[in-house]
Amino acid sequence: QTLVTQEPSFSVSPGGTVTLTCGLSSGSVSTTYYPSWYQQTPGQAPRTLIYSTNIRSSGVPDRFSGSILGNKAALTITGAQADDESDYYCVLYMSSGVSVFGGGTKLTVL
């Protein structure tokens, strides 16, 4: 079964820039996987940040951006703020019709 890979944890300084990635255990991520990104804080439902690779969801600040970097999807946060400290999940839509979430990245801002 195809696994979607994410960094388990990442750290960024306030005001800094961080790029989280979303890869495949086998193969490369492309726009045909419609990669999307979600932010989740403890006890809350996920919040959609980016969908279809690079489209920001309504109300999401433009310091969040999505792209394809090499063979992975990427979420870049520019000018990190304290309230960006959250878990971030990506999801890929497979050609078979199933969706697979990555294991999530715990982002620390310090």
Added chain:
Amino acid sequence: EVQLVESGGGLVKPGGSLRLSCAASGITFSNAWMNWVRQAPGKGLEWVGRIKRTNDGGPIDYAAPVKGRFTISRDDSKNTLYLQMNSLKTEDTAIYYCATNRDFDYWGQGTLVTVSS
């Protein structure tokens, strides 16, 4: 404003059944693909399955761990999505969310299902 409200969660014994509902408002429900996503305590998000628009036809897709045990359905006249869960296992314990479309653009707040003896 889009609202998705899940209900039907609770405590059930292993081997038991439960039906979850997701009531939608603020969207044209009949035009939306609908998903179920779950999150076990302290774990990440796991896609459970998806039903496309009624007019799209085609199969309902399920994740391997639930295929054959869970059934997704929808009632467009009631703007409601359902998840029938049978032969429940302890590892099905999770918060169950409904979410819209391929991109999961809108999410409900979730309903907790606990499978325990």
